[in-house]
Amino acid sequence: MDFRKFFKSFLYASQGVVHVVKSEQNFRFHILAAAIVLIASLLSRLSKWEWIIIIMLICGMFVIELVNASIERVVDLTSPELHPLAKQAKDLAAGACLVYAICTVIVGLIIFLPKWSGILF
Template sequence: MKKKKFTRSLMFSIRGIVHGITSERNVKIQLIIGLLIISFSIYMETPKIEFMLIIFSIFLVLTMEIINTSIERLVDKIHPGFDKDYEIIKDLMAGAVLLTALLAIIIGVLILFEPITSLFS
């Protein structure tokens, strides 16, 4: 019984991730950028701990984007028209995604700046 419950939960989770990737432009863009950065990191043989930070940052951005999308859709369902309070909720979530993306960029630059510059020198 528990195995079936876990399998169903896993299927729902995968369905949610696939839906986020296929229906949300920002998730697609961030996923493509993330895969490029992961590929570059592998090519440059980035040390394991730094590679883990890069992977963590990418997953964090994607997770925040999916949470943001979920909250936006919930707000739109609850209140389809414009409402200042609901707009603030959406803006707060968008701000959280932006902060997470900025963190990922900072981590990426700190880790990959030197390997990138060494390619061109």
């Protein structure tokens, strides 16, 4: 195993994360949302399993945004001109982000509403 190549792969991956943070508005929005959810989680005294779910949801959202950004770049590279299939590919990737985001909100409500019910109602 070439450890130099192995550690370089971490450098390349971190460059990808830095790039998406700098270039993608939606990714920055999800960072802000994650910070708010983490603060709410601390204040809500979540169980170990609730924390695991929240962390997995947050990381999953980051991953799907990274995949979406990659798909957009590949589509732009392979089809610089407007093409209906290129648009569909980009829309489908964005749709996956939307579906996952809706899922995270639903799961978040299932976790947080019972903890806040005494405060809110």
